[in-house]
Amino acid sequence: MRVGVLTGGGDCPGLNAVIRAVVRKGETRYGDNLIGFADGWKGVVEDKAVPLDVERCRGILPRGGTILGTSRTNPYKIDGGPERARETLAAHGIDALVAIGGEDTLGVAERLGREGVNVVGVPKTIDNDLSATEVTFGFHTAVQIATDAIDRLHTTAESHDRVIVCEVMGRHAGWIATYAGIAGGAAEVIIPEESFDIEVICRKLQERHAKGRYASIVVVAEGARPKQGTMSVASGEVDQFGHERLGGIGSQLADEIERRTGFESRVTILGHIQRGGTPTAFDRVLATRFGIAAIDAVHDGDFGRMVALQAGDIVRVPMSEAVAQLKTVDPALFHDVAEIFF
Numbered sequence: 001m002r003v004g005v006l007t008g009g010g011d012c013p014g015l016n017a018v019i020r021a022v023v024r025k026g027e028t029r030y031g032d033n034l035i036g037f038a039d040g041w042k043g044v045v046e047d048k049a050v051p052l053d054v055e056r057c058r059g060i061l062p063r064g065g066t067i068l069g070t071s072r073t074n075p076y077k078i079d080g081g082p083e084r085a086r087e088t089l090a091a092h093g094i095d096a097l098v099a100i101g102g103e104d105t106l107g108v109a110e111r112l113g114r115e116g117v118n119v120v121g122v123p124k125t126i127d128n129d130l131s132a133t134e135v136t137f138g139f140h141t142a143v144q145i146a147t148d149a150i151d152r153l154h155t156t157a158e159s160h161d162r163v164i165v166c167e168v169m170g171r172h173a174g175w176i177a178t179y180a181g182i183a184g185g186a187a188e189v190i191i192p193e194e195s196f197d198i199e200v201i202c203r204k205l206q207e208r209h210a211k212g213r214y215a216s217i218v219v220v221a222e223g224a225r226p227k228q229g230t231m232s233v234a235s236g237e238v239d240q241f242g243h244e245r246l247g248g249i250g251s252q253l254a255d256e257i258e259r260r261t262g263f264e265s266r267v268t269i270l271g272h273i274q275r276g277g278t279p280t281a282f283d284r285v286l287a288t289r290f291g292i293a294a295i296d297a298v299h300d301g302d303f304g305r306m307v308a309l310q311a312g313d314i315v316r317v318p319m320s321e322a323v324a325q326l327k328t329v330d331p332a333l334f335h336d337v338a339e340i341f342f
Contacts, residue, residue, distance in 0.1 A: 001026075002033045003298055004089065004097040005052060007066040008040030008073075008105030012126040012138030013279030014287035015066040018100050020057040021291025027054050030299055035092055040101070041108055042073035044085045049092055061284060064277045075108060086117060096298045100124050103323050106306060110319040113304045120297045121306035121319050122290045126275060129173035132322040133308035137287040142169060142274040143179045149270055150184030150217055157215035163205060163257055163265040167250025169274050170221030173328045176274070177221040182338050187216035189338060190253075192223035193328050198253075202260045209263065218257070224249055289314050 003026055007015050019036070026032035034052035037043035050068070060067055075081030089097065096118040099109040102125035109119045123130045128139040146168045157164045166186075168176045174191025181189035187208055190196045205216050250267045258265040279287070286309065293307040293314040305316040 001030065001095040001298065002035065002093045003295070004035050004037055004044075004049075004092070004094040005068065006037040006040055006043060006097070006099055006101075006105075007068050007070045007124070008099065008101035008108075009070060009124065010072075010102075010126065010275065011065045011070050012124060012275055013064045013141040013277065014137030014283040015070075015100060015124065016057075016060040016063050017137070017279065017284050017287035018122055018124075018291040018294070019052070019067065020060055021288045022098055022295045023052050023057045024054055025292050026295045026298075030295065032295070035094065036068045037088075039069040039071040040073055040105065041075050041081075041085065042071045043069075044088050045073065045075050045078060045081050046084075047088045047091070049088075061288075062278045064275070064279065072104065074104065076111065082112065082115065085112065086115070089117060096120065096303065098122060098294050098298065102127075102130055103326070106130075106319055107323045110304070110323055113319065118298075118301075118303045119319070120294050120303060121322065122294050123306060123308060123322065126176075127170050127173050128175040129171075129326045129328065130322060131325050131327045132306065132317040133310070135286070135309055137283040137290065138275075138279065139175065140282045140286075141277075141280045142176050143183065144280055145274050145277070146176055146180035146219075146270060147183040149268065149273075150180060150186060150219065153217055153268060154185070154215070157217060160264065161214040163216045163218060163254070163261075163263045165218045165220060165250045165254040165257070165265065165267045167220050167222055167267065167269040167271075169270070171223040172326050174221040174224070174334075175329055177219050177224075178329050178334055178338055181219040182341065184217065184219070185341065186219040188218040189334075190218065190220040190224045191329055191334065192221050192225065193331075193334070195225050195227045197227050198256050198260070201253075202257060205257065205263065206261055216263075218253065220250055220253055222249060 038048040126138040254267040
């Protein structure tokens with residue numbers, strides 16, 4: 001078979017491990033001819049194809065990012081985009097396409113699948129907010145990076161008697177903030193699932209410092225929002241999928257905390273540091289398992305499906321189910337576990 005591969009949306013550690021696994025089993029076990037499309041759906045629309053083989057994929061397992069490149073291109077927002085995508089696939093004789101991405105990338109894949117394209121999905125979202133799978137690769141690495149940062153911030157906060165706000169990724173779901181906040185011993189964690197009251201946050205910090213604790217780490221997800229009327233926030237541009245470009249809530253929060261409490265406050269925005277660099281062993285293994293399962297699904301003709309992790313096993317679920325809704329932080333985890341320490 002001639003099998004296409006693409007990576008779409010934001011990059012995250014583990015993408016290359018998926019590509020490597022698809023290529024390795026596709027070529028050596030099934031005798032496939034693998035073709036990559038550069039820069040996600042943009043490469044399919046613009047016919048930017050690159051050859052993929054075992055030799056090309058040597059040494060990429062520990063590398064972050066994606067050797068194919070990525071973008072947030074939405075073919076359905078481009079005049080004639082879906083038609084051009086199908087023409088590209090037909091021109092290269094693609095029998096099936098492995099799409100590696102999050103809700104947006106797989107949403108396009110699911111829609112093209114209904115229009116006759118043979119597609120298998122692999123879940124990729126560093127935010128861990130894709131439904132139908134218990135965890136996504138890259139999330140574990142991001143949490144570890146954030147936890148290491150929080151550990152380091154504790155010592156400088158204590159040295160200067162400061163409040164330090166650490167902004168982490170999480171557009172709609174606060175999985176990274178919650179896990180890193182628990183693991184790093186944060187004083188407060190603020191997530192998108194629940195709008196926050198800046199007055200309550202400040203009061204808790206004042207109570208904490210009144211007991212003799214003169215340093216606090218506040219972890220905030222980039223998509224966190226204050227309760228209406230309590231604090232103004234800036235809005236940014238939107239991409240082709242309608243998502244606002246986030247980043248900046250940490251700085252605004254630090255400014256408000258210092259103004260309202262008088263505590264010297266600083267902000268650290270981890271941003272792309274969480275995406276870059278080598279994936280953890282867990283993420284390498286999970287990404288490899290996903291890649292193997294994806295090429296198997298292709299040869300089983302099980303299209304319109306996404307591979308997923310459930311109860312430790314790799315299973316296949318309808319892609320429509322996978323992109324139907326976001327997976328947000330379990331209230332029991334946040335309130336019954338996390339809040340005990342915040």
